[in-house]
Amino acid sequence: MLTRVGVLITLIDDIYDVYGTLDELEVFGNVLERWEINDMDQLPDYMKICFLATYNAVNEMGYDVLKEQGLLIIKYLKNLVELKRGDNPKSIQCDMHESGVSEEEARQHIKFLISETLKLMNEDRVAKSLFPQAFVESTMNVIRMAMSMYQKGDVFGVYQERDPKETVLSIIVNPIPI
Template sequence: MFKDEMERGDISKSIQCYMHESGATEDEARRHIKSLILKTWKKLNKERVNAKSQLLQETVDYAMDIVRMAQFMYGKGDGHGHPNVTKSHVLSLLFNPIQGI
């Protein structure tokens, strides 16, 4: 989370940079960054659908995999600052059976 990162003395993050540059509140900055993420997902999905060659398709798929991993690590907070949460997610994803199937 943003506040946890600041307390640890981590480098400036997108929320903090936007707050500093625009004078926005933390909530406004979070909404702005979230809107940028959504716009970027839309662009990536459009590129994926419109890929004309196998090489381009593989390149877009690779980019999307990186974005998915970043979303997984940071979508609900700081994946590096809270390794137990990340470990739990990874173990659940890879080793725990899906219930109800």
């Protein structure tokens, strides 16, 4: 399940980084936030496909967990795929466009939003929860992984020139020299 969420986050990130215009991204963000299937009509076709895939996957995972464990997790999964990374130039551009601020002010605002979101997530992490602690920690690890992958730019773009086997080995298998 967490792998599916990771793939969805990556897909949405690519839409923000590569494909979307500022106007399209504003609508896409609003549609994701409202989570209404009928709002999908406002999107270009490629965003419709992404939204529908995300909507269906999140609802399917939520259904499976509700049926098997009696826990309602859809809103948490939805929030995971809505997260936008702070070093994303498109996020910064959107903030500049919406707020009329400089790039540095927008960058600082995005960093502030990430910091506040992380604080809330950490509060939720230690609060009494219906979810098993392993699920909570796994979810936090997805966020950590995504932040790590994108903190210094887009890790997929950085590694595109490398052999995929070498990349996987360097990330998962080979030890980090001390």
